[in-house]
Amino acid sequence: MKIFVLYFSGGGNTQLVAHHLFNRLKQMGHDVRIRFARKGISLGDVPEFDGLVVGSPVYAYSPAQTLMEVIEQSMPTVSDKPSFIFLTYGGLVGNAHIELANALKNRGFKIVGLEEFLMADTLFLMLLFGLTKPTKWLAELPNRSIPKRLSQFPEKVVRSLRDGTEIELKYRRYSQKLTDFIAQKFHRFKPKLIENFRADERCDLCGVCVAVCPRKNIEICNGQVIWGVDCELCLRCYTLCPRDAIQFGKWTRHVIKYKPYIP
Ligand SMILES: Cc1cc2nc3c(=O)[nH]c(=O)nc-3n(C[C@H](O)[C@H](O)[C@H](O)COP(=O)(O)O)c2cc1C
Ligand code: SF4
Ligand code: SF4
Structure with missing residues (x-):
């Protein structure tokens, strides 16, 4: 087939x-x-x-x-x-x-x-x-x-x-009522949530995040990685950064990153 x-x-x-x-x-x-x-x-x-x-x-x-x-x-x-x-x-x-x-x-x-x-x-x-x-x-x-x-x-x-x-x-x-309620809250707070993305001092401006973002939402400008507003919070940039330099607010600094695997 x-x-x-x-x-x-x-x-x-x-x-x-x-x-x-x-x-x-x-x-x-x-x-x-x-x-x-x-x-x-x-x-x-x-x-x-x-x-x-x-x-x-x-x-x-x-x-x-x-x-x-x-x-x-x-x-x-x-x-x-x-x-x-x-x-x-x-x-x-x-x-x-x-x-x-x-x-x-x-x-x-x-x-x-x-x-x-x-x-x-x-x-x-x-x-x-x-x-x-x-x-x-x-x-x-x-x-x-x-x-x-x-x-x-x-x-x-x-x-x-x-x-x-x-x-x-x-x-x-x-589950419709509950999921509608949570989804509504999620979409309301999403613009605030996505402001949390930033690149830390480990970033070497390699451009991988720019290339992998499925919504073309990331730019490198004047030596800085900049996230736009057209983000669906999929975490592809965060997951695939080769230097683990992408942080999400204060939550992720010491987090062991999840990489999907088959045990
Ligand atoms: C922004 C966001 C929203 C999510 N919302 C839900 C959800 O509503 N229900 C659920 O069961 N899992 C939710 N998840 C978990 C993902 O569905 C789950 O981890 C999925 O396997 C991720 O697939 P991916 O790694 O291919 O992106 C959410 C994850 C993210 C990043
Ligand atoms: S993928 Fe990581 S190291 Fe590369 S430019 Fe983006 S934030 Fe910087
Ligand atoms: S979370 Fe997804 S959509 Fe948002 S900037 Fe990163 S890769 Fe792009």
Whole structure:
């Protein structure tokens, strides 16, 4: 089969799942392409593929904003092409799966499979748990079940894409009020929160953060790294800085940084 994998990832969890899938599908003999969803990418070749797999983290009970924009602005319209979606999340998905599915359905895809992977919460790890080894170990605990779930994932994706039967996605009514409330607060305080990014004295102006930001939100100007306001707080810059020079307010100075792994 010709399979296209489109994903977004800030902290690396979704990237880990997407690349595991990509590598395994290739080993199984499929013709696979993988693409990271960043602002302005072209997806004109998607219709040439037999099926699409889309992976997103859950941020404030929604799929990643950049991925949603890419689907809305760059995804060609198709007719009934099978699409499998997967999410990685840190505790509560809310109705992110419905949002992502609707965006794809608007482009003419039918949803033939869904998988949700509970993984370490990258936001909590940055803000709360990075201080000591035991708390970090605890926070990373969800990743311990990942190898087993990943081992069955590629076969499930291929089965669902081949079968092509549309699945019914369940709306999670029970959590809607709570998640709406928290998401509203998150979006209200986000402009204040993103002001916390800064580069410390370890920064050597290498430009990696500028290159990896999926929203082109970082600039180096007059020897300083400057964050703009178009940030979705994905933490990609923070995670990928090769000198661990990016700090988030006063919280992260002594934090042991989380790097996704398969135990
Ligand atoms: C800004 C932000 C918001 C988040 N919101 C949620 C959330 O609403 N529900 C949840 O279960 N996890 C939430 N998380 C945790 C992530 O969904 C989880 O760690 C995910 O695997 C991160 O994927 P990534 O490393 O590919 O970015 C959030 C993380 C961040 C950075
Ligand atoms: S990636 Fe880190 S070291 Fe490189 S310019 Fe950005 S903050 Fe500085
Ligand atoms: S500035 Fe950093 S946290 Fe914000 S969107 Fe870019 S990479 Fe993500």
